[in-house]
Amino acid sequence: MNKPSDKLIEQRVRNRLIESFDVFADEAAVDVLGTDGIIEIWYDYVDNDWIQLSNQPAYTEEELASIHRFHELLESVYKKIPSTFNISDLVSCKEWAELSALAQESHDIFMKNGLSDEEKESHKQVWI
Numbered sequence: 014m015n016k017p018s019d020k021l022i023e024q025r026v027r028n029r030l031i032e033s034f035d036v037f038a039d040e041a042a043v044d045v046l047g048t049d050g051i052i053e054i055w056y057d058y059v060d061n062d063w064i065q066l067s068n069q070p071a072y073t074e075e076e077l078a079s080i081h082r083f084h085e086l087l088e089s090v091y092k093k094i095p096s097t098f099n100i101s102d103l104v105s106c107k108e109w110a111e112l113s114a115l116a117q118e119s120h121d122i123f124m125k126n127g128l129s130d131e132e133k134e135s136h137k138q139v140w141i
Contacts, residue, residue, distance in 0.1 A: 023071035024129035029058050030080065031123045037116030040100045047098040048109070052091055059084055071129065079119040086115055 017025070033054050036042045042051055059080065072080070090108035103109045129135050 018134060020071070020134045021131070024135055025131050026058055027071045027076075027123075027129050028131060031120060031128060033058065034083070034116045034120035034123065038113050038120055040113075043100045043103065044098055047096065048094050048103070049096050052087070052094070055084075055087060061088075071135075073126065075122055076126075079122045083112075083115050083119050086112060 036046065036051050036054060046054070090112065093108045094106060094112075095102050097103065
């Protein structure tokens with residue numbers, strides 16, 4: 014089996030970020046994954062080291078800006094979010110509401126270009 018190229022890996026990570034935004038924006042995901050699980054999905058792909066190096070060509074400038082905004086918000090509020098599998102526990106949690114709204118906005122930004130191919134390198138000229 015051939016090792017995927019760096020560009021193909023970037024395309025796959027881009028898709029995982031889109032999925033992560035989608036999960037944050039989906040109330041039903043809390044009942045399945047819990048708030049801790051949803052937050053961990055993000056940190057599976059993005060951490061402070063990745064943010065510092067995030068000039069990846071698989072992202073537009075607008076997408077990178079949305080990643081940074083979301084990550085900064087998450088970093089500032091995650092300790093205030095209750096650990097729960099019940100969406101009703103989050104009704105009065107303004108931090109979760111902010112994350113969900115920003116996740117939806119970020120998802121919409123990413124979907125302007127859609128999901129990337131996971132098996133072959135994209136040759137779109139929409140990147141930075």
